[in-house]
Amino acid sequence: MEKLEVLTKEKILEATEETLKRFGLTKTSVTDVANALDVSHGSIYRHFKSKAELFEGATEKWLDEKIIKPLTDVCKDSSMVGTQHLKTYIKTLIELKRCYAREDEELFKMYAKVTEESADLIHNHVSQITDQMSEIICRSSINVDDPHQLARTIFQATTRFHHPAHAYEWKSPTINSEFSNVWALIENGLS
Template sequence: MAPTTETLTAERILEATEEVLRRHGPAKATVVDVARALGVSHGSVYRHFRTKAALREAVTKRWLDRTSEELAGLVAGDRDPDPEARLRDWLAALFAAKRRKACEDPELLATYMVLVGENGEAVGAHIADLTGQLTRIVAAGVAAGAFAPAADAETTARALFHATGRFHDPSYAREWTEPDIETDFTAVVDLLMRGLRA
């Protein structure tokens, strides 16, 4: 094990863990493998993450948070104040982010599907964050008079999230390369918009 010259941080450990998971998969990847990739002892990794489960939870959360952060910028409406356009952009960005992960790094997606199955808390928090973003867009649309007054913006947001599940739930990833997927996505979003309009 070669000594490391960089300061060992949680972020460096998470980056290395992603690479180890990509290389070995979740069943075979160990904390020792992560430590070896960093050139440190496994005890050094455990100083940042007390257990292997805590490390796996942190790497899962980091992966999910990337999508949330990418979408957060669309919520405020800085680029487009029109609520319908903002909602369309947000749904399209969610689909694009998930499809990119599935198509560009299928090994890591498969690994994360296993990790996500182990860590329901991170998934629940991720879904809550995404539906919270949607809730803010819907509430802004109702306030602007673009969307019909809904009984509850949060309920409407959850319905939108579930209605578009085929385009962001990784269990549908195999369908995301089908030739008509964009047409199907647009048709679903158009239908939802017609239902939301005031």
């Protein structure tokens, strides 16, 4: 009983992350997570209705910690302004995604899978990013009627560089110059 009382969502999600890293995405089951915590799989289902829900929770936590937290720091950085600030923000997003695709492979795969399957979760994640981009646009001298719409448009025009479905293209030796060219076109369009 003692174990059940201290079993929190947070602890389950931490164990899910560890288990995924150890066994890989395709081989991790709810029972593996339960074993890692030394509880029954029923205890896990008290907190997460299904394996899909458990993986969604783990993805949400991972995105918050690994992507949104460092992006929030860039958004709040008052040493930058205007399109330069916007470019640094998008470049940080791209570099974070590229880094985790390489160094945190199993969790990145989970995120890529959830991206296609859980529209609400990803919609919220993208909204957090475009809200911050919109904040940067509002603080800049960019002349625009609808900063939110412009933020979404810039986010979508740079899809190839941050959407997980394109991770296989990020190893290309020309990927950085390709981003520079797309950004130059966008920046030209902003002025």
